[in-house]
Amino acid sequence: MPAFMEPFRIKAVEPIPFPVPLERRRALADAGYNLFRVPARAITIDLLTDSGTSAMSAAQWSALLSGDESYAGAASFERFEAVVRELTGYDHVIPVHQGRAAERILLGSLLQPGDVSVSNTHFDTTRASVEAAGASALDLPVDLPAAAPAPFGGDISLPQLQNLLQGPDGSSVRCVILTITNNAGGGQPVSLDNIAATRELCDRHGVTLLLDASRFAENAYLVTERDPGHAGRSPRDVAEMTFALADGCWASLKKDGIGNIGGMIGLRDAGLARRCREQLIAVEGFPTYGGLAGRDLDALARGLQEVTDPDYLRYRAQSARWFGAQLLDAGIPILEPTGCHAVYVDAAVLLPHVPPHRLPATALANELYLAGAVRVSELGTLVFGRRSPHGGPDIPAPRELVRFALPRRVYTKSHLEYVVEVAASVAAKAADVPGYRIVEQAATLRHFTAVLTPDASGDDEETSSEPLG
Numbered sequence: 001m002p003a004f005m006e007p008f009r010i011k012a013v014e015p016i017p018f019p020v021p022l023e024r025r026r027a028l029a030d031a032g033y034n035l036f037r038v039p040a041r042a043i044t045i046d047l048l049t050d051s052g053t054s055a056m057s058a059a060q061w062s063a064l065l066s067g068d069e070s071y072a073g074a075a076s077f078e079r080f081e082a083v084v085r086e087l088t089g090y091d092h093v094i095p096v097h098q099g100r101a102a103e104r105i106l107l108g109s110l111l112q113p114g115d116v117s118v119s120n121t122h123f124d125t126t127r128a129s130v131e132a133a134g135a136s137a138l139d140l141p142v143d144l145p146a147a148a149p150a151p152f153g154g155d156i157s158l159p160q161l162q163n164l165l166q167g168p169d170g171s172s173v174r175c176v177i178l179t180i181t182n183n184a185g186g187g188q189p190v191s192l193d194n195i196a197a198t199r200e201l202c203d204r205h206g207v208t209l210l211l212d213a214s215r216f217a218e219n220a221y222l223v224t225e226r227d228p229g230h231a232g233r234s235p236r237d238v239a240e241m242t243f244a245l246a247d248g249c250w251a252s253l254k255k256d257g258i259g260n261i262g263g264m265i266g267l268r269d270a271g272l273a274r275r276c277r278e279q280l281i282a283v284e285g286f287p288t289y290g291g292l293a294g295r296d297l298d299a300l301a302r303g304l305q306e307v308t309d310p311d312y313l314r315y316r317a318q319s320a321r322w323f324g325a326q327l328l329d330a331g332i333p334i335l336e337p338t339g340c341h342a343v344y345v346d347a348a349v350l351l352p353h354v355p356p357h358r359l360p361a362t363a364l365a366n367e368l369y370l371a372g373a374v375r376v377s378e379l380g381t382l383v384f385g386r387r388s389p390h391g392g393p394d395i396p397a398p399r400e401l402v403r404f405a406l407p408r409r410v411y412t413k414s415h416l417e418y419v420v421e422v423a424a425s426v427a428a429k430a431a432d433v434p435g436y437r438i439v440e441q442a443a444t445l446r447h448f449t450a451v452l453t454p455d456a457s458g459d460d461e462e463t464s465s466e467p468l469g
């Protein structure tokens with residue numbers, strides 16, 4: 001196991017809560033057994049998401065004070081624009097308050113009803129914006145060999161993309177979106193070769209190539225680590241090469257912007273950029289602040305420069321790999337290879353006695369909370385399952401995953417050691433972990449608000465539940 005340590009020291013600290021077992025049981029019951037409803041003051045280690053949860057550097061905090069809060073033409077915007085232009089090579093830089101606003105504005109300006117958007121995998125908010133534009137979203141992830149871990153599991157399937165573009169429906173394809181890294185597919189990277197080959201196909205068929213670049217730096221680092229052809233390059237070089245291959249991008253800067261809020265659009269096409277700015281003014285704000293404060297733009301400009309630091313990225317990949325290996329040793333089945341932003345655990349393997357409609361991934365997540373106030377997110381049937389049109393048990397999600405997300409620069413190795421201990425204690429009594437039943441659920445995005453109750457019976461009778469309304 002490669003040794004690693006945090007390439008930073010700590011200047012500002014924040015105490016973390018240590019709720020006792022009775023408080024944890026009460027907090028979870030009061031939350032309707034849904035970790036989204038548990039208050040942060042009842043969490044010891046919060047691995048719910050890596051989005052907006054990063055620690056800013058001293059340089060970012062000091063950049064906040066230089067924020068120019070002028071409504072129009074703020075100097076903060078000029079600094080942000082210069083940093084994004086230099087990184088991406090795109091002339092048109094449009095700030096927004098977070099990634100989904102970028103998607104709504106850019107995809108709404110690009111797509112017409114009946115158009116098709118093709119991707120390695122559309123992130124859930126991306127898919128929602130494609131569909132809101134009246135277009136359809138088609139995922140063509142690469143086929144992965146079941147036997148060996150693939151270095152570039154985030155790639156788009158080139159044969160399937162080529163068939164689609166050459167086939168009868170080829171002319172309705174308006175854009176190809178490469179999500180780097182591929183979050184929905186386990187945070188796996190997309191190779192530079194795959195991006196270059198996609199570029200060629202897009203050129204041949206007159207299709208726009210866009211990047212959902214929320215984790216562009218982590219993708220670039222994993223390319224330098226896994227592709228011998230780029231082993232000597234810096235992550236910054238690979239990031240620049242990646243942006244050079246596309247017509248434009250957007251990003252949630254709550255990830256590799258190392259900010260607590262923010263997003264952006266970058267484009268080469270002046271006409272498309274003009275349409276985006278018109279939309280921006282209607283829904284976000286003037287084009288030189290786009291829903292953010294001037295100080296946010298300064299902190300993000302600094303974050304975008306820090307994030308490609310090779311020492312930081314090496315630490316990030318090593319800590320995920322180390323954490324995954326420790327979990328494996330503790331008897332927790334993980335997905336391999338690990339990427340950078342999270343470790344994914346297979347709850348179906350750990351809890352074979354809990355059937356999909358009794359929510360094994362939720363069961364594991366809740367048990368981790370009860371055992372040590374650790375919060376992770378469920379990516380199983382509660383999030384991705386669909387209600388059966390005929391009543392009865394839900395149509396299960398393809399996999400019952402639990403994601404241990406890693407906020408940037410927030411937790412140390414000893415925090416992760418604690419999580420491993422908690423997970424080991426859960427694995428040791430896995431056979432006793434109860435499943436759950438949904439008592440109340442909303443019609444869409446039910447995982448955020450659903451109310452659940454423990455159910456050890458494994459009984460196949462599905463009691464009907466009322467939508468939350």
Ligand SMILES: *Cc1c(COP(=O)(O)O)cnc(C)c1O
Pocket residue numbers: 051098099100101123125126179183212214251252253254255262263
């Ligand atoms: C987080 C994320 C988004 C959405 O961004 P928000 O800032 O949460 O609105 C879009 N795409 C990917 C790949 C993401 O990870």
